[in-house]
Amino acid sequence: MKRSVVVILSLLAGAVSLIAQERPSANLVLTPPMGWNSWNKFGCNVSDDMIRQMADAMVKSGMKDAGYQYIVIDDCWQVSRDAAGNIVADPQRFPSGIEGLADYVHSLGLKFGIYSDAGSKTCAGRPGGLGHEYQDAIVYAAWGVDYLKYDWCNTTTQDARASYANIRAALDTAGRPIVLSICEWGKAQPWLWGKEVGGNLWRTTGDIQDRWAGKKEWKPGDCCSYGVVDIADAEADLYSYAGPGHWNDPDMLEVGNGGMTDVEYRSHFSLWAMLAAPLIAGNDLRNMRPEIRDILTNKEVIAVNQDPLGSQGRRVSKDGDREVWSKQLRDGSLAVILFNRGPAEQNIVATWETIGYPAHVTASVRDLWQHKDVGKITGKFSVSVPSHGVVMVTVKP
Numbered sequence: 506m507k508r509s510v511v512v513i514l515s516l517l518a519g520a521v522s523l524i525a526q527e528r529p530s531a532n533l534v535l536t537p538p539m540g541w542n543s544w545n546k547f548g549c550n551v552s553d554d555m556i557r558q559m560a561d562a563m564v565k566s567g568m569k570d571a572g573y574q575y576i577v578i579d580d581c582w583q584v585s586r587d588a589a590g591n592i593v594a595d596p597q598r599f600p601s602g603i604e605g606l607a608d609y610v611h612s613l614g615l616k617f618g619i620y621s622d623a624g625s626k627t628c629a630g631r632p633g634g635l636g637h638e639y640q641d642a643i644v645y646a647a648w649g650v651d652y653l654k655y656d657w658c659n660t661t662t663q664d665a666r667a668s669y670a671n672i673r674a675a676l677d678t679a680g681r682p683i684v685l686s687i688c689e690w691g692k693a694q695p696w697l698w699g700k701e702v703g704g705n706l707w708r709t710t711g712d713i714q715d716r717w718a719g720k721k722e723w724k725p726g727d728c729c730s731y732g733v734v735d736i737a738d739a740e741a742d743l744y745s746y747a748g749p750g751h752w753n754d755p756d757m758l759e760v761g762n763g764g765m766t767d768v769e770y771r772s773h774f775s776l777w778a779m780l781a782a783p784l785i786a787g788n789d790l791r792n793m794r795p796e797i798r799d800i801l802t803n804k805e806v807i808a809v810n811q812d813p814l815g816s817q818g819r820r821v822s823k824d825g826d827r828e829v830w831s832k833q834l835r836d837g838s839l840a841v842i843l844f845n846r847g848p849a850e851q852n853i854v855a856t857w858e859t860i861g862y863p864a865h866v867t868a869s870v871r872d873l874w875q876h877k878d879v880g881k882i883t884g885k886f887s888v889s890v891p892s893h894g895v896v897m898v899t900v901k902p
């Protein structure tokens with residue numbers, strides 16, 4: 506190749522990488538985002554007071570120290586648009602405006618997130634973003650928004666990929682680094698294009714509900730909400746699409762909302778950690794039982810979720826109700842869960858060959874819920890697991 510061509514090509518490559526680096530949203534959420542969102546517990550019952558209390562509780566409970574960062578108001582903060590088309594927050598529920606609330610959240614060292622919708626109306630029937638994308642992005646940036654969850658209700662014939670590319674371009678033009686959470690419920694397979702359009706996470710299914718298992722129609726013909734294990738099954742084969750800055754989102758956590766046992770909540774949290782899922786708590790942080798707080802702040806399990814390699818775990822064996830899932834960690838070790846979906850306690854075996862090591866390897870096994878070293882083990886790890894429970898370990902050669 507001629508020298509002049511090489512020079513031109515390398516200049517072009519430099520320019521392209523500079524543009525890529527200059528996107529204000531580059532390098533966000535290099536590990537899965539952690540935070541809290543109002544929807545699962547409070548639905549439309551959101552207010553300035555409640556959100557401030559939740560931010561305070563995130564600090565007091567030790568969740569901030571454990572890595573939680575984003576406080577996200579979901580649907581129903583907005584009531585109308587003014588004559589100029591600007592979005593208007595509910596003046597009764599948010600008397601100091603969204604900006605005042607964002608300032609408060611920031612003053613605690615936390616980040617602030619908000620919700621809108623790609624269509625004409627949100628899922629709760631509030632004004633959506635359609636046709637106001639650039640106008641809204643400027644307002645969000647001025648308010649200090651760090652995270653936008655963008656829903657998919659009332660989008661009629663809109664193209665999902667184009668709609669999300671449009672809001673990402675609007676956010677980037679507004680100039681503030683804002684995480685884009687694509688909430689399109691997996692309908693147009695956002696894992697195939699979410700990263701390319703600048704999405705940082707994308708929902709893979711319909712909404713989670715606070716139950717162990719079972720897909721349920723919202724109303725006849727309107728599918729569906731899902732239990733924890735249904736969502737885990739839906740994500741099991743999507744591992745190749747996740748990585749630093751772009752994550753599959755199996756929806757927010759239900760830990761602590763009362764519909765499952767503590768054993769089930771521990772499994773829910775462990776599975777989400779293994780899936781490199783966003784850890785967005787969805788319970789009332791002001792009055793958690795210690796058992797719930799201990800689940801949400803288990804630093805050893807969180808470290809698996811936040812491992813900088815950003816690899817999503819996968820199911821490596823299934824024998825009826827007995828499953829083994831394995832997640833590669835940056836230091837060469839693996840996180841493993843032995844997961845009992847059945848109705849009674851049973852023994853589960855993880856052989857080294859199944860999880861990804863040769864059988865002759867001797868490895869240190871550590872239990873991440875007991876916070877105890879199990880010992881040095883060769884070939885396989887075998888353990889009794891309660892019904893609907895997991896044993897979660899790291900295996901380090």
Ligand code: GLA
Binds near residue numbers: 628
């Ligand atoms: C959809 C989303 C939920 C929540 C509600 C709000 O159902 O999937 O996560 O944001 O809308 O109306």
